[in-house]
Amino acid sequence: MFLGHYGLSLASKRAAPRTSLGLLTLAANLADCVWPLLLLLGVEKLRLVPGLMAASDFDFESYPWSHSLLTGLGAGAVLGLLVYAWKRDLTGALVVAALVPSHWLLDFPFHRPDLPLWPGGPRVGLGLWNSVPVTLLLEAVLFLGGLWLYTRRTRPLDRVGSWALWAMVGFLLLIYGGSMFSPAPTDPSAIAWSSLTLWLFVPWTAWVDRHRALVEA
Numbered sequence: 169m170f171l172g173h174y175g176l177s178l179a180s181k182r183a184a185p186r187t188s189l190g191l192l193t194l195a196a197n198l199a200d201c202v203w204p205l206l207l208l209l210g211v212e213k214l215r216l217v218p219g220l221m222a223a224s225d226f227d228f229e230s231y232p233w234s235h236s237l238l239t240g241l242g243a244g245a246v247l248g249l250l251v252y253a254w255k256r257d258l259t260g261a262l263v264v265a266a267l268v269p270s271h272w273l274l275d276f277p278f279h280r281p282d283l284p285l286w287p288g289g290p291r292v293g294l295g296l297w298n299s300v301p302v303t304l305l306l307e308a309v310l311f312l313g314g315l316w317l318y319t320r321r322t323r324p325l326d327r328v329g330s331w332a333l334w335a336m337v338g339f340l341l342l343i344y345g346g347s348m349f350s351p352a353p354t355d356p357s358a359i360a361w362s363s364l365t366l367w368l369f370v371p372w373t374a375w376v377d378r379h380r381a382l383v384e385a
Contacts, residue, residue, distance in 0.1 A: 170343075227282075232287035239286070321382065324379065328375075
């Protein structure tokens, strides 16, 4: 799951209209933002196995901290409390707190049984990445559905609010298309370094959101 996480963050603007899209994006993708850092530090491990699954060559040997359900729940609670202390917005804090573990929940149908329930605990997954058509369909539904909800809930204040959004959408699609249909790097560290670009979407989505206004629900 990749695009679906961004779709969920876009859709969540309807539930938390006072919360920046940048913060919602960070919450929904915190696991994937932290993962490459832990991979580079040697805390977590990845192996590349061509043909492992139809839509993924990644053998996630160990990622107990970035991608376990328990750590997601804990990180969500901490981030939600920080948001509440900063903004005094209970709704926004609850949405942010829920978005962090939502990453695990959206990954669960796609991964093979490699997602830990807690560090060192049982690992689960339904393996939908074994079907490329199903993967593409579900990613498209989640991403385009979230984008539709966001554009219905907000309107551009200026040209930046329009073209910056669609440029971001295009860049996300380019990254996803490249990861799905181009040969994967053979070095896990190359995956980690390229994955650090995901941090770019946090300020990018915040910038987009500042140039868009809420539409009355």
